[in-house]
Amino acid sequence: MSRRTTANGTGGTQPAAGGAPEDESGPKGRRSRISTRQKLFHAAVTLIAEQGFSSTTVEEIAERAGVAKGTVYYNFSSKTELFEELLRHGVGLLAADLQQAATETVAAGGTRVDALDRMIRAGLVFIDRYPAFTQLYVAELWRTNRAWNDTLLVVRKQAVAIVEEVLQDGVREGELSEEIDVPLTAAALVxxxxxxxxxxxxxxxxxxxxxxxAALSLLLQGRVGGGARLR
Amino acid sequence: MSRRTTANGTGGTQPAAGGAPEDESGPKGRRSRISTRQKLFHAAVTLIAEQGFSSTTVEEIAERAGVAKGTVYYNFSSKTELFEELLRHGVGLLAADLQQAATETVAAGGTRVDALDRMIRAGLVFIDRYPAFTQLYVAELWRTNRAWNDTLLVVRKQAVAIVEEVLQDGVREGELSEEIDVPLTAAALVxxxxxxxxxxxxxxxxxxxxxxxAALSLLLQGRVGGGARLR
DNA sequence: ACGCTTGGACTGACTGGTCAGTTCAAGTAT
DNA sequence: ATACTTGAACTGACCAGTCAGTCCAAGCGT
Structure with missing residues (x-):
């Protein structure tokens, strides 16, 4: 009894996603679990992006975060759990950005293609800000036989669904060709x-x-062929 | 001294890439180093795609290939070297397929867009045949701080260059818009x-x-918007 | 304004296990 | 003979996870 390092007390939704270059100016002297978790996220996302999950040691993570190894286990029940929370948190941020881009554009009277274009931009901004997270996500997504497979599936769906929805709407309203295959096209765009x-x-x-x-817009809008629209 | 398990004697270019579901019916009783290496490639590519490099043990690879651990080290000087040769070999195959698709199409009087479309198909066929290799390649490509980083860079260039070349030719001959950014567009297509x-x-x-x-062709040719070309 | 207690956050040495790589004597096919 | 393979034992490094104990801010009674 007594100890229990499960440590889920704070709930969810910490601000930093892991990759954020924000300076640590929380409640100064006070030790807060939340800021420790942020530091760990930040350290972990970078290291795992560089080296992969298995080659990154818990001690490395702790060291880069400036805490002791034990602290990692005080805040997370295992290395895997730390990683899973990282995934959930990061994709949550991305999904919110994408959703916002889509909703705003449509609300402002833009076409669905406009919305897709804005989502591309939102995606780029996200990747620009959290390159390590993106790297890590891509590296893990299609692996099988991994402990966090279920988490990844859920998290992937969350992001892709937003793109699919916009495509679907576009088709329904006749703006996009009925020929398009929504899930495949969404995957290709992503x-x-x-x-x-x-x-x-x-x-x-x-x-x-x-x-x-600009390069991606050109592709999206099919203006790659014919500068002067030859032929 | 004495041993040296470098084992590069055979040169390059073994037939099997690792992922090939070919049945093992080589020169039956005959034990050839080449077929052992193929079996090891095959076993390694699958396991590493599933689990990642670091979580895959040499003994697992040996076991799945049906050989002893010692044999792995007789044929390759290290786990890393086995992996690097795998990468080189696999990308070599892909590059050959892409190049062939491009050359054939142009020789037969096709446009550059036709060539790109054929290359997309060639890419899909390759991935269909060697899914594990593709998985592993994607997972490793953007990592940094890894032993085989240089190998990856070379190998990536080899494949992407072929796409870039076709794009470049298309622009030069006015078939493709001068606006396009060749390297970025190539990356996006890949x-x-x-x-x-x-x-x-x-x-x-x-x-x-x-x-x-079909879905990818639609995107490539920019026929996603307007089924009946509305507006 | 001060000793005492509480408990959450953190520490780091330690344990038990895993794994890459080595070595080698013996086996098998040509 | 020669080239290749086997399998098992061994070494040494490395690492996830544990746990007894430290640290300290805040509360509490006096």
């Missing part, structure tokens, strides 16, 4: 943004977000 | 195919390759 953005960050970080967005 | 295909395999494996190809 992939387009994900991979282009990761490549941007990894191999040509000097480019601006605008450049990347 | 991502589109990669992610759509992995999603297909992971979440809707009942769909046919044709379905997936």
């Amino acid at each position: 992939g387009m943004v994900l991979v282009a953005a990761l490549d941007w960050k990894a191999f040509q970080p000097e480019r601006s977000l605008e450049d990347v967005h | 991502g589109m195919v990669l992610v759509a295909a992995l999603d297909w395999k992971a979440f809707q494996p009942e769909r046919s390759l044709e379905d997936v190809h």
Whole structure:
């Protein structure tokens, strides 16, 4: 009895997602569990993105967060649980951004294609802010036989569903071709943004977000062929 | 001295890439180093795709390949080297397929967009045949601080360059818009195919390759908007 | 304005287990 | 002979998770 390191007392919804370069200026001297968890998220997301889950040790995470190893286990019941909470938290943020972009655009009288374009931008902004999280997500998503598979599935659905919904609406209202396959197209769009953005960050970080967005817009709107619309 | 298990004697270019569901009916009784290496590639690619590199043990690989652990070290100098050769070998196959699709289409008088479409198909066929390899490649590509980072970089360039070349040719000959950003568009196209295909395999494996190809073609050719070309 | 208690947050040495890589004597096919 | 394979034993490093104990702010009685 007595101890129980489950530590779920605070509920959910801490501000920092893990990747946020926010400076630590919480309730100063006071030790708060919440800020410790944030520091751990931040440290973990970076390290796991770099090295993968299995090659990242709990001690490394603790060290980078500036706490002792025991503290990790005081705040999370296991390495896996820390990781799962990280996933849930990060995708929650992304989903909120995407949803907002979609809703705002439609409310302002934009087309569905406009909405998709705005969502692409929102995705890019997110990846720009939390590259490590994105990296880690992509690296883990299609693995099988992993402890957190269920979490990943749920979390993926949460994000993809928003794109699918916009596509669906577009088809229903005749703005998009009835030929399109909603789930596959959604996956392709997400992939387009994900991979282009990761490549941007990894191999040509000097480019601006605008450049990347423009390139993807062109693809989305099918204006790749014919500069002067030849043929 | 004496031993040196570097084992690079055979050169390169073994037939099986790792993921091939080919049945093992080589020169029966004959024990050849080459077929052992193939079995090891096959076993390793599957396991690493499922679990990741670090969580896959050499003994697991040996066991699934049906050989002893010592044999792994007779054929490869280390776990990492086995993995690196796997990467080189797999991407070599993919690059050959892509190149062939592009060359053939252009030779037969197709447009560059046709060529891209054929390359998408070639990509899908490859992923269909070697899903595990693709999975593993995506999972590792954007990691940093890994031993085989250089190998990955080389190998990535090899594949992406082919797509970039076709885009470049298209722009030069006026078939594609001069507005397009070749490297970014190439990355986006690759991502589109990669992610759509992995999603297909992971979440809707009942769909046919044709379905997936059709969905991606639609996107490539910008025929997503307006079924009856409204507006 | 001060000793005493409480309990939440944190610590880090320690344990038990796992795994890459080594070594080698013996086996098998050509 | 030569090339390849086996299997088992061993080493040494590394690591997830544990636990007895420290630290300290806040409450409490005096």
